[in-house]
Amino acid sequence: MSQTALPVRVPLVTQPMGLWASLSAARRNVLSIIPDIATxxxxxxxxxxxxxxxxxxxxALRRILLEKLDDYPKSDVTKNLLRPAIGESLFVAEGAHWRWQRRTAAPAFSHRNVTNLGPIMTAAAERSAARIVAAGKRAVNVHEEMVQATFEVISDVTFSGDEGFDRTAVHHAIDAYIAEAGRVSLLDMIGAPEWFPRPNRLFAGKAVARMKQMADHAVTSRNSRPSGTVPDLLDxxxxxxxxETHRSMNTAELRDNLLAFIVAGHETTALTLSWALxxxxxxxxxxxxxxxxxxxALPYGxxxxxxxxxxxxxxxxxxxxALRLYPPAALVSRTAKKPDMLCGREVRTGDTVILPIYALHRNHLLWPDPDRFDPRRFVDRKAIARYTYLPFGDGPRICIGASFALQEAVIILATLLARFRFTPVPGRNPNPVMILTxxxxGGVWLQAEPVQP
Known part of the structure; x- marks a missing residue:
């Protein structure tokens, strides 16, 4: 690698774009509408x-995510994209409805519970390594491999023991929904009301209905499991x-949150691992x-x-x-519910406030040589200024599964790097494109050569 070479990045906009040009660009890659000056x-x-x-x-980000959280709810565009698939779950709900769900779900992601789920992650890492060995000398699409590995983890910690739950069908339904419904619509960009139908989301409705039906069945048919069994996420x-309210989740609320955790809990970690490799x-x-x-660190083999x-x-x-250079949630948006001032600039009620995490993580005012790959930036995480690094968000709505994702990612990456030397396939660089993530x-195609421990 040349000392001046940089890993792949999104070409950002250098000239203003009108509505039609922005729509066209956003449907191909949402990040392509970010102006270069945002860095x-x-x-x-x-x-x-x-x-x-x-x-x-x-x-200003601290104000949006912490101090004035209720004044900057998730944008209508975001809710329109997610609500058909995951309802009023933690990822969509606002205010009191979000708060009680967060309080109810938080213990499931305690350090103890996440650590107890470690063996499931270790087993998935072992199976992933075995599949890479079985590929022999062929190049491996490690993105596809990481999607499989992380889906095994999230389905095992979500529906362990439910043999009647068709995990493959749920996986395909999620992918179909994102592919069809996740692209920005002109109706979103001009602020059309939520009730106005978006044809691509209507097309994806059958996959979502099937996915919800299967999840409902898994929730309602869950029986008590043998004593001594590590409780899974559904348990x-x-x-x-x-x-505070002593309220528990009903079947629909459990289903929507489980589907949200499945969507967020495997694809984002798979992406992190793909970019890390x-x-x-x-x-x-x-x-x-x-x-x-x-x-x-690891015992032999x-x-x-x-x-x-x-x-x-x-x-x-x-x-x-990897999360800095390629954050899975690379752009999120909020809607201003009250007038405000940010950076000395007027924000009006109804304005869209965009948090371009991709540009934040590559901002020259905040990071030295920001496009360079340098893991040693994180030798002292406490030295990273708050609200300059937001792969999991921050404030009260910080990702509830962050510790789960980080534990899983380290376990899988360490297992694979201990056993293989990965090298690029000439002419097959990945292209960073954001739809929902x-x-x-084109995948991440690498040669994987086994190495001796």
Whole structure:
């Protein structure tokens, strides 16, 4: 790798775009509508059908995500995209309805419960390594492989023991919904009301209905499991109760939250691992250092476990840096419910406030040489200024499954790097494209050469 080479990135806009050009660009890649100046300024504003503001200033982000949380709910566009599939779950709900669900679900993601689920992640890492070995000398699409591995994890921690639950069908339904419904519509960009039908989301409705039907069946048919069995996510949520209102989730609420966790809990981690493996192949020296750490920390030929995490700090740094360069939720939006001032600029009621995490993480005012791959930025995480790094959001709505995702990612990445040397396939660089999440279009194709522990 050349010392001046940079990993793949999204070409950002250098000239203003009108409504039609913005729509066309956004349907191909939402991130392509971000102006390049957003990586060099604290805030950028404009109008494309509706007034909008892109915010990269940490203090303004703190105001949006923490101090004035209720004044900046998730945008109608975001809700329109997600609600048909995951209802009024944690990812969509606002206000009191969100708060009681969060209080009810939070214990399921305690450090103890996440650690107890480590063996499921370790088993998935072992199966992933076996599939890569079975591929022999053929190039491997590690993105496809990571999607399979992380879906095994999330389905095992969500519906363990439910043999009647068709996991493959749910997986395909989720993918079909994102592919059909996740693209920005002109109706979204001009602010059309939610009740106005979006044809592509209507088309995806059958897949969603089938997915919900199967999840409902899994919830209602769950029987008690043998004593001593580690409780899975469904067990924990069934037993959950809001400590303030003593309310528990009904079947529809359980189903919507479980589907939300499945969607968010496997694809985002799969993307993080895919980009991390691409970056390791891009920089062989960093990969070699990570492999040395993994092999020193793990018993001969053994996969990583949750107990190994304290001995894998550099692997964790690679995950952190992959999340900086390619955050799965690379752009999120809010709707201003009250007038406000951000960065000395007027925000009116109804304005769209965009948090372009991709531009924040590459902002030259906040990060030195921001497009360079350098995991050692995270040697001291406490030195990273708050609200400059938001792969999981922040404030009260920070991702409830962040510790789960990080544990899973470190376990899988350490296991694979200890056993394989990954190298790029010439001419097959991934293309970062965001629909609902920042995906490597075309896959991440790598050669995987087994190495001795």
């Amino acid at each position: 060099r300024q604290p805030m950028v504003s404009g109008k494309t059908g509706k007034r909008w503001h892109m915010v990269m200033d940490p203090e 924990l949520l069934l037993a959950g109760e809001d400590p 691409y970056l390791c192949a891009f920089d062989p020296q960093i990969q070699d250092a990570a492999r040395a750490e993994a092999q020193a 053994a996969p990583a476990t949750a107990d190994d995490l304290p001995n894998l700090p550099f692997i964790r740094m690679i995950i952190d840096e 920042l995906r490597p279009e």
